[in-house]
Amino acid sequence: MRTFRRFLVVIVILGLVLGGIFGYKFYQFGQMKEQMSQPQPPAEVSATTATLEQWTPSVKAVGSIEAVNGIRVANEVPGVIEQIEFESGDTVETGDVLIRLDSEIDEAALRTRRAEAQLAAQEFKRVEDLLPRRAVSQSQFDEAKANYDAARARVNEAEAQLNKKVIRAPFDGNLGLRLVDQGEYIATGTPIVEINMLDPIYLDYTLSEKELPRVDIGYQVTTTVAAVPGETFTGEVTAINTSVNPQSRTVRVRATLPNPEGKLRPGMFSTVMTRQPDQRDVLTLPRTAISYNTYGDYVFLIEENDEGQKTVTRRSVTTGEVQGDRVAIVSGLEEGDRVVSKALLRLRAGQRVEIQQSDDESAEASD
Structure with missing residues (x-):
């Protein structure tokens, strides 16, 4: 009997504890429900407007810098080097003596x-x-x-x-590092020094065959290289290969660029933009206004009801070319549509917003 009473007391205490816990959780749930039922304050956002701009159509690619003439000078006959007439890094002209053999x-x-x-x-x-x-x-x-x-x-x-027995510079150019020493015996074909013609210089790159109709001889080309940050080099297309690579379905294009200061060197990796001569109207937005997603890009379109309240709607868009910090909108928006320009991750469809800053007005004020 005593054991039964103890068991009953434990059951009662356990019931009180669990009841208190469940009661507190029920109270919290009620409070949360009450808060959610109350109208939420609008989120403060920055806005921008989809605008039409005149863009010069361009094709983006990657390429490499190549010398117009670039070789390793070598000897045709064997012999012992009697005299070296150059220093590494020299600028030479056609016919200048490089070395003399015994x-x-x-x-x-x-x-x-x-x-x-x-x-x-x-x-x-x-x-x-x-x-x-x-x-x-x-x-x-x-x-x-x-x-x-x-x-x-x-x-x-x-x-x-x-x-x-006298090895001369085959063309005007800049010498690299000397690869031989005075008194050294060199066999036929021994590399002596690298020589490259740096001005002008070639830019070789490849384009997909579908881009071929958008490129022609004489089109302007701009390029940037990591070795010279913040500087853009300009030239023009001077040659297009006559065939398409059957494995990669790409065509090789060559541009020629002036390089008077020698900043561009053979072998440099470059980002290339080939620009067409005509202009067209393009609907654009800042990059920050677009959320890039695996399942499709989207923006938050700002809509206003009759009472003046503003809400956001998630709108899928098709993006196109990028120039600077602006992105072309191929479909999904019309000129004059207002969208949220920043902090898209904290928004949800249907949420009320309040525009605190318009990027368009800020840009006009700065101008």
Whole structure:
């Protein structure tokens, strides 16, 4: 009996505790319901208006900077470097001497060939003078002439071989780092120094085949590179490949850019905009007014009822080209529509709002 009484007391206490907990939670729920039933204050937002702007249509791509002429200078004949006539980073002109190889043996060979040619010339002159008097035969004359011609050819060959001992700049350009040392023996084809023509310079990039009708020779091209932040370089399209890559379905385009200060270097990665010559009207919004989503981009359209209360509606939009901080709206809005310009994540469809700032008015005031 005593055990039963204890059990009954525990049950009663447990019931009181649970009842108190449930009662408190019910009270909290009632308070929340009462608060939600009361009208919520409107959210303060900034607004902007969809406006028509005149844009120059452009095609965006990525590319790389290429030298008009760019090679590693190498030697045609082996030899020991006798003299280096340049420093790393020099600017050179066509024909400037870069290095001289030891040419003592070649000079001696040339002297020998010239002596042989002189002797052949004298023999030919003697036979030529005797031929009219029939003192020599026609075959002797032909043989002497052939020997003389062969001797002259050997002289030209020796001179050409000697000239290859002097390596010269093949075109105007800027030198890179020196890759050889004085006194070093270099085999045929050893890289000596890199030389690049930097002004003008090429910009090569690829476009999808569907973009090909939007690009033509002479169209303006602007590009930016990470190595020169905040600066834009301008040129024009000078060549378009005649075929489309069958694997990637892209076409290669080449632009030529002036580069007088040499800021652009071969191998740089660049962002490219190819601009068409005509302009068109485009409906635009600031980037901050658009929420980009996997399932589609959207904005919060501001609507006003007869009583002057403003609410927001989630409106799906199709975005297009981007220029600066403005985005083209292809569909979903009309000119003059007002949308929330900032802090979109804290809004929900149907929520009341109050416009605290209009970005359009702020822009006009700053102007």
